[in-house]
Amino acid sequence: MRLPRFEYLKPENLNKLLQMLAIYKNDAKILAGGTDLLVRMKKGLLKPKFVISLKDLKELSYIKQNNENIKIGAKTCIADIIDSNIIKNKAYALFQACQKIGAATIQHYKGTIGGNILQDNRCIHYNQSAFHRSGRGACHKDGGKICYARDDADRCFSTCQSDGATALMALDAKLSLAKKGKKRTINLADFYTSDGIIPFIIEPDEILTEIIIPIKDGVSFYKRLSCRSSIDYPIVSAGVFLKPLQKNVPLEKNTIDNARIVVGAIGRSPLFLSSASLFLKGKKFNDINAFKKASNIAMDNASTFAVHNIGSTTLEYRCSMIFQMVFQALEQAVNLNQENQK
Ligand SMILES: Cc1cc2nc3c(=O)[nH]c(=O)nc-3n(C[C@H](O)[C@H](O)[C@H](O)COP(=O)(O)OP(=O)(O)OC[C@H]3O[C@@H](n4cnc5c(N)ncnc54)[C@H](O)[C@@H]3O)c2cc1C
Ligand code: SF4
Structure with missing residues (x-):
């Protein structure tokens, strides 16, 4: 090609x-x-x-922190994020997500965090060669009037498979954008349209300049499932963040003050699941049953966005694994923190 x-x-x-x-x-x-x-x-x-x-x-490649935020330049290479102690200590879910992106070659030599967030949505019916696609009529995303992933769909349901964006949404990140004579900042959660053809709210003359992650007390974790362990996109993923209510109290005795549960690789954007997240408020960090219930709510809510547009797996399997990804992310976020305290 x-x-x-x-x-x-x-x-x-x-x-x-x-x-x-x-x-x-x-x-x-x-x-x-x-x-x-x-x-x-x-x-x-x-x-x-x-x-x-x-x-x-070069001005768009950096990782720095002040008292309130971590700031990452949009052109920062994925490998630099993996190597950063700031990210490892304060934004663990992003560190884990970046480790999963593609393969070492993509992380070290080329791939950037800005490109990771702004990579186009994907679909097995669309991400094919021109020859392959010419075998039948064009779908909505290809300029046609049909969707092969969902019967009678009047728009595109292609999937956001960015590992970085799912972790960043769990960490409640913001994006800074610039165009000639103007700058703006937007919550990552508000950056998406509900149309897979043009998934992002970015103008043609705008550039993403910076990713801002608020520094909050709490634990985060990222889990993903893919068919191969490298050089493969996620088929379902979960990013979670849990904030404790009391300071200086070990997590196993602490209460969840705020939770953010985000499911990736299922919808047209990473899905922030407010009902599942709210359910955990006031629950104990060692309440495994509460984690199971929240994971079930997450699975029920996220599944409604799924369509059959990723190869090598069935839609049913992908949806059933939402529970596993969310539950494991919640459980392992707490376990990891307890191990680090020893
Ligand atoms: C084999 C393979 C496996 C992969 N596996 C994964 C995976 O597991 N997980 C995953 O998340 N991704 C994966 N990717 C996708 C991709 O490699 C990564 O998302 C990478 O981080 C993209 O960064 P980039 O700098 O190369 O983006 P580019 O290709 O340079 O850009 C991507 C898009 O973003 C736009 N863009 C880039 N930077 C900016 C900016 N600052 N402002 C505005 N627009 C911008 C570009 O115009 C383009 O439309 C894979 C890719 C390949 C080829
Ligand atoms: S979801 Fe439908 S319209 Fe979108 S890329 Fe896939 S087949 Fe095309």
Whole structure:
């Protein structure tokens, strides 16, 4: 498969990049590591006239913290996040999620956290070569009027399979975006449309510049299931965060003040499950039955978003594994913290 023709642009700083985006808008695509973008271009899913590289934008690669937040530049490489003690100590679920992304080659040489959040939604009927897709009529995401994943669907149900985004939503992260003359910050949970064709609320002349994770007392964990242990996308995943009520009280004797349960690789975005999360408020950290009930609520609620659009597994199996991913993430978040206290 060959790349289509395009003009390659390499601005030396953010201002120049924003000027280019302001001119070329929908004709341009941003290239970070390219591990999602270039694959889609090779498959003929995308034919931008201009590809604007972030290669020289060193100003977008950093991990820093102040008293309130961890800040990660959008161009930060996945391997740098895995190596960061700040992330390991304060945002453990993100550390775990990044370890799972693709393979060492993707983590070390190319893939960025910004590209991970903004990778396009996926579907087995769509992420195929042009030759494969030409065998039948185009689906909604490919410019047609049919969906092969859900009968009679009037829109696209392609799935967000970003490991990073699921963990970041559990950690209640925010995104900073910039366009020429304007900046804005948005909760990651509010960044998604409900349409798999264009999954994100980002303008064509905007760039993601920074990911902000609030530093909160609490434990987090990320679990995922995939058919292979590497070079494979998740078929279902869960990110959780649990905040204790009392300070300086061991978790096994503590009460949950706030919970965030997020299920990934099932819906058009990572799914923050408010009923399951609220159910855990006021429950004890060692209440395994409460964890089981919350996992069941999560499974019931998240399953309604699932469609059969990931290969090598059935929809029923994926949905049934939501319970396992959420329950294991909750249980292991607490166990890990107790082990660290010893
Ligand atoms: C074999 C294989 C396995 C993979 N496995 C996984 C996996 O297990 N889990 C997973 O989550 N992902 C996986 N991926 C997807 C991808 O490799 C990662 O998500 C990676 O982190 C993407 O980062 P990138 O910098 O290469 O993105 P790019 O390909 O450069 O960009 C992705 C998209 O984001 C846009 N973009 C990038 N940066 C910005 C920015 N700062 N502002 C605005 N738009 C931006 C680009 O225009 C493009 O549309 C896999 C990919 C491959 C090829
Ligand atoms: S969910 Fe339907 S419309 Fe969307 S990519 Fe898959 S087949 Fe196409």
